Amino acid sequence: MSDSPGLLAKVPSGRGSKWLVLLGWLLLAGLLTPLFGGLEDYEDRSPSGSLPRGAESTAVMNELEKYSEALEEAPAVVVYTREGGIQAADRKKAESDRAAFAKLADSGENVAAAVPSRDGKALMTVVPLTRDDVEIDFAVKEMRKRAQDGAPAGLGVAVAGPAGLLNDYTQAFENLDVNLMIMTSSVVIVLLLLIYRSPFLWLLPLLSVGFAAVLTQGVAYLLAKHASLPVNPASSSLLMILLFGVGTDYALLLIARYREELRRHEDRHAAMGIALRRSGPAILASAGTVVVGLVCLALADMQSSRSLGLVGATGVLCAYVAMVTILPALLVLVGRWVFWPFVPRVGQAERSATGAWARIGTSVGRRPRLVWLGCLAVIAALGVSALGMNLGLSKSDVFQTKPESVTGQEQLARHFPSGASDPAAVVADAGAEGAVVSAVQGVDGVQVGERSPSPDGNRVMIDVVLANAPDSDAAMDTIEDLRSAVHAVPGAHAVVGGTTAETLDIDHAQSRDLRVVIPVVLAVILLFLVVLLRAIVAPLILLSTVVVSYFAALGASGLLFEHAFGHAGVAWQLPLVSFVFLAALGVDYNIFLMTRVREEAQLHGHAEGVRRGLSVTGSVITSAAVVLAATFAVFTSMPVVDMVQLGVVVAVGVLLDAFLVRTLLVPALSLDVGRASWWPGRLYRRLGEGPGPAVRAGQQRADATAAR
Secondary structure, eight states: OOOOHHHHEEEEEEHHHHHHHHHHHHHHHHGGGGTTTTTGGGGGOOOGSSSSSOOOOHHHHHHHHHHGGGGBBOOOEEEEEEEHHHHHHHHHHHHHHHHHHHHHHHHTOOOOOOOOOTTSEEEEEEEESSSSSSHHHHHHHHHHHHTTTTTTTTTTEEEEHHHHHHHHHHHHHHHHHHHHHHHHHHHHHHHHHHHHOOOTTTTHHHHHHHHHHHHHHHHHHHHHSSSOOOOOOOHHHHHHHHHHHHHHHHHHHHHHHHHHHTOOOHHHHHHHHHHHHHHHHHHHHHHHHHHHHHGGGGSSSSSHHHHHHHHHHHHHHHHHHHHTHHHHHHHHOOOOOGTTSSSSTTOOGGGGGSHHHHHHHHHHHHHHHHHHHHHHHHHHHHHHHGGGGOOOOGGGGGGOOOOHHHHHHHHHHSSOOOTTTTTTEEEEGGGGGGHHHHHTTTTTTTTEEEEEEEETTTEEEEEEEEOOOOOHHHHHHHHHHHHHHTTTTTTOOEESHHHHHHHHHHHHHHHHHHHEEEEEHHHHHHHHHHHHHOOOHHHHHHHHHHHHHHHHHHHHHHHHHHHTSSSBOOTTTHHHHHHHHHHHHHHHHHHHHHHHHHHHHHHHHHHHHHHHHHHHHHHHHHHHHHHHHHHHHHHSSSSSHHHHHHHHHHHHHHIIIIIIIIIIIHHHHHHHGEEEEETTSSSHHHHHHOOOOHHHHHHHHHHHHHHH
């Protein structure tokens, strides 16, 4: 194998060109730094931003946004409760609050008197607020302050409804990105100090990640502004964590190979050029797999999944660019001393060749079939738990701790008709209004409420109160019946929306996305592996291990959700999004391992290549996995359940990949299959011909290294 670096490897590692790379990055950072943080301005916090594309409930939401201002409202529902029964002082308090709330209501809207519950234990006041995030935030805060001030002793007060829930969700993400960045960078610094055992080396990967962060924020901002990149609060928070995780991973792999080459070459520029040339294809394949895998989420109907995928792909691509340009330039600039106190010297023996990982490789090689069967047994035991997962979270279960909007909604459900505070919405042509109302009245479990016309008078919205709780299965069955009834009205063009309809459409969209996106992701990953490894059998083996590892991670995480976190269920989008992340990120470690195995197999034969590949990559891949898992584990500090669950699944999956799949399962399968792993490529044919010149030369070089 040639030791001459390619053109792309020469630029950041060159004696003069490294300065051009550094200057280019400094100029780029100077141009993009003013855009840092601007991505928040393009976050979609609208109600339709979390709904499926093309769904009926989304169409209703879009129609309502075109209606009069009265229909662009998000009502706040204030509930007053007293278990012993509402008293005169309580009613006086509610009436006093109503006058104050009227000043906060949407322009031209009245605040009706509080409605008593049938059991006499609660009052409900509905305050129509504009859907504008800033105005809702201000209004809900003022309402909560006003409602608590002067409340009679023993009277419970809470502000709930769509406005209260929206405010609580917005507050959950307030300052979250800054806190996540502080926590993530702290975790990465500690781990890099432990991994490198150097007081200086950790600075360079972290500095490179900082450059990558500036680039990512700038690119994402420009894409959101000029190319309609979908951004929501969750994807914006994910961006920086993903950037730290994959950026540090790529840095660890490059530095590990650079350290190897420093033991062979006196000139650090030459060592970096060769390190880039030899590790570059694996890092490129890794980044490409993750980017394309995440881009596949653009095929999803769920807009939140699309945002996570496209925003995440932007971050990974920027991290890759930084780690193969600015990081190598910084490393050759500072020289060998940055590794102090473990400075690599020319002629030093490679400790990994005889270390723990080499012994693991030897042990796996003794009885590979028994090893991979044992691994599959463990994976199957974990994966069984995934079959019994309760998919779907109600609005009251989306927070780690119950905010006021959730406790208030529970009080409303306890004392008022289940669907009263959150009716379904039927939108139809005005001329067919009578027939639509008749059709609605023919559906069991519903009650016709208020009607509102569109500005042009062509459409009308009809509130439909459901007898069952809005997030119940019975309510969703009612929505199915309601849609069937109104769709059958000729010429009405009727559609049904509302919270229950949205939940139903999300369920359908998630099922569709799983069927469509997952096969595409698997096909893309397989294609990348075939091109990289120039074989078919090995890529199929690796892809199979990724799939079984995913089910194991999902099953193990499900046990944690139920018994450690106390979650009521699993977020709708978790199976799909976690699969894409784990398939793309998990295959990374297999890529790093098998590209090195292929390189070593060309010199030493297949079995020895597997052992050597595992021994020289074991430490760095494990370190990279720990860093990536730790960064995603930071998600457990988030206040929303869906992001906590994503962090847990990815962290568990990455650790399973690193310590079980890549360490034992993949090497054991490769050894059991033998040289057929490389079928039908050139390496398969070469290994079948016996030790050729390349293998003999590699063995001679290994013997010479051992002699030194």
